[in-house]
Amino acid sequence: MASPEVKKGVGTGLCRIKLIGTHHDIDTASMASMIEGFPRLLRAMRPDRGLLEAARLVRPSCRGVCLAGMGGSAIAGEISRAVLSPLSAIPIVTTRGYWLPKAVDSQWCVICVSYSGSTEETLYATREALDRGCSVFGVTSGGEMTRMLQATRTQLVPQGFQPRAALPLMISIVHPLVSAVIGSNDYDFTRVSYRLEREAECVFADAPSVDTLAALMSGRIPIFYGSEHMTAVAYRAKCQINENAKAAAFFSEVPEANHNEIESYHALSEADFLPIILRSRFETEKTRARLQATQTIMTEQGLAPLCLRVHTEDSLEEALAMTLLLDRVSLRLAELRGVDPLNVHSIRRLKSILSQS
Amino acid sequence: MASPEVKKGVGTGLCRIKLIGTHHDIDTASMASMIEGFPRLLRAMRPDRGLLEAARLVRPSCRGVCLAGMGGSAIAGEISRAVLSPLSAIPIVTTRGYWLPKAVDSQWCVICVSYSGSTEETLYATREALDRGCSVFGVTSGGEMTRMLQATRTQLVPQGFQPRAALPLMISIVHPLVSAVIGSNDYDFTRVSYRLEREAECVFADAPSVDTLAALMSGRIPIFYGSEHMTAVAYRAKCQINENAKAAAFFSEVPEANHNEIESYHALSEADFLPIILRSRFETEKTRARLQATQTIMTEQGLAPLCLRVHTEDSLEEALAMTLLLDRVSLRLAELRGVDPLNVHSIRRLKSILSQS
Incomplete structure (x- = not known):
């Protein structure tokens, strides 16, 4: 059912964005267009095979999965955790902040999700996970996160979306990644995508x-x-x-x-x-x-x-x-x-205050 | 500093209530009296030594601590988890509901907290923890929970309080219990008790x-x-x-x-x-x-x-x-x-509806 696969190598050695040609008519300058594109975005990408293979290799020694992310980038992990916790033999925890629980050690897998790749809290948690020797994976559209993480363990997603509108893209990566680590079955996002559309x-x-x-x-x-x-x-x-x-x-x-x-x-x-x-x-x-x-x-x-x-x-x-x-x-x-859904004035104002402090 | 110890064996083989003689003037028919008694309640009890010893014996093989409880009985665990997670080499998770995450298995310690001993959700979680062969501890004032759990692993607390007013009693048991399992230091609730008073x-x-x-x-x-x-x-x-x-x-x-x-x-x-x-x-x-x-x-x-x-x-x-x-x-x-803080009309009404369904 999928349209012809369009591969866009980004030339950095990072896990390439494999788009399945369904999201090019989504206008990222319009929240309406992005939300109407939700079903298509669920089938726009598949996780890089090498990335999933790396996640499967972590499984035998893995004692837990920690999902780190904030706001719109956290929600994919929250939904995935809720669905997979009843199936997982190892704990799946989420953290929305700078810090990881001490129990997250070198035998844990940490999946860092930051759409922008520059979320302050998530970058801190990523640094900490690397310092502790955890198996760290990243899901991001670019930014500092791509410089911190191993290329083969970072899944790039297309740029230009608002993080909260990228949820369908993010979950179509995050969920298979968690599933691979815990040894759960594949999930067919394409089926769901068409169900929501047709x-x-x-x-x-x-x-x-x-x-x-x-x-x-x-x-x-x-x-x-x-x-x-x-x-x-x-x-x-x-x-x-x-x-x-x-x-x-x-x-x-x-x-x-x-x-x-x-x-x-x-x-x-x-x-x-x-x-x-x-x-x-x-x-x-x-x-x-x-x-x-x-x-x-x-x-x-x-x-x-x-x-x-x-x-x-x-x-x-x-x-x-x-x-x-x-x-x-x-x-x-x-x-x-009568408000603009794209304009996040207060979040920008907060960042401006923080950058001066 | 503590007053002479008053031991009240309850004669059931359950961990005895060792009261340190400080809470007898608290009127459990008055929320004002119970809240004013908060500092004293922090030093009114100490966990049974045998209980703490059992918790310490669990430690070497324990892969995680799960705190199960609802409402007023959950909050001791939530505070304890927040304070101890940055110190604990094993994950500490809380669950407020009927179900335990699948990862909670026979190598986990589950601490079930129900002040009344008859909280439906917590009793379900307790049953599940026992069925999975977890190391199960209970903190309760009586009820069905005392019949489900091993006497030597159940800490009784005095009856008659509203669960939310029993927080200082509960945390003075729950926190040492979690600390014993994760190998953290003792905490001096008596010092805090006097600080809050004097x-x-x-x-x-x-x-x-x-x-x-x-x-x-x-x-x-x-x-x-x-x-x-x-x-x-x-x-x-x-x-x-x-x-x-x-x-x-x-x-x-x-x-x-x-x-x-x-x-x-x-x-x-x-x-x-x-x-x-x-x-x-x-x-x-x-x-x-x-x-x-x-x-x-x-x-x-x-x-x-x-x-x-x-x-x-x-x-x-x-x-x-x-x-x-x-x-x-x-x-x-x-x-x-102009409302009565003790009257929980809607909670009673809910229980009545549930008992008919």
Whole structure:
């Protein structure tokens, strides 16, 4: 099904970008174009074979996988960890910051993900991982990271995207890399890619339209609730509303929220807050009962919680489909609010302050 | 310094409750009394010697520590993990739910913390840990957990507290237990206990008064920010405002929030939201620069962020002192809002719904 393979050697000895010719009409100066390109980006690349082979060679002696990354570059690892932790004989941990846990030693594999290749925290963590003698892999579009890491262990991805819009590209590399280290099966991103494109009506059949969802969030603060693998998606949704729509949003996790946060729902005004519960076709019975009870209590206390479901064949596809839906909502909400989803003024301002300190 | 030791054998063969005679005047029917008893509760118990010896015996073959617990019973583990991860040669992970990661196998130590001993999720995780042949320890005041676990590996704590108010008791057991497994030094909770009692003026010298803080939060939604070990404290503060004051509260983590959430601050009204940044005397320079820059940007965007600091001798003492301060604020806020901090109506309602499903 894939289009003819276009190989672009970058001439640095880094793992070459093998593009499968599907993303060239994506306009990286338009968040709308990048989000609409999400399904195609899932099949635009495959990890370099040598890179996967290197990851497989690490496996026999590997005691754990640590995924280091921040923001838009962290989320691929968060989703991958959520899906693979129930299958992995070795621990998979994520770190969003400068530091690695001490336990991450020379017998660990550290996968450093920085789309820009210049994320300060991730570069620190990368340096630390190298100093400790870990097996270090990198996923990046360039920058300082390519100079720090072995060429054969660095997967280049195409430049020009905003990191958060590159999620489908990044996860199509990160997930196979983690799978190779832990000895899990290959995952068919091409199948998911086509499902999200060609069977969208079926996948999103039970979800309200993007317009409806954005209108519901307009003027209200969404609180996204997830459980199991949908927790990472709830967090991603919060971040996309924050960053694309420049609007407030929060997230929370069930069952944990049942033990404390639940006591505050009657203090939330329905006019101001919109709880959005991300349901899963793969949730356990226990989780289902808790999510339903949580919804009941929210309703009893005057809120109007919304449950979202997508129809997919496995939990990773589900996480990706729900992410796509809520990415689209964040974009529509940006339009409704009259803000530019691409402009990240405050992040630039923060970097400017930090560079002067 | 300790008062004469009072030994209360419970006659079941479980690790006996050795109380050091300091908590008998705490009224467990009063949240105010329990919170004011926080410092004393830190020195009210010591872990059973046999229990610690069993934990030390696990060490040579132990590949990781998993702390299982929910809500008020989880937070001792979260704080302990944050403080000990930078020191531990083996991974320390926490799980708040029914399931353990697959990597948690017979070579792992699982510490199950359920104050009531009947927390559904934690009992599931405990059963799973036993089935996998893990080295399982329990910390509880009774309930089903005492029937599931080996008597010599279960530390009983006094009954009658609300789980969230038992944090100082729980951490004075959980932290030494984790330390014994990972081979870390003993921690002197008695010293911290007396510091918080007798040197409170010094510890809290730079923090606004409890009354001032509660008044600032009254009618506004606090968002607690933490970094490194203060992230767990920020989360605890959110939960205490939710559960004691029945008020909305959120939390977030820096540097991660610098990569997405920061774009939403100008959408938060100063009249409605109060960012509270938990600073640390032990924060790294990088973290300090980021927290200061975050505060600057919040201020530039019309918010009035508050920074809180306490004066302590180490990071665990700092986490406990800040927790005590914000526990007190949650209580004062409950008074201002005219709600009963002890009444957890929604949690009871949820349990009732779940028991019928």
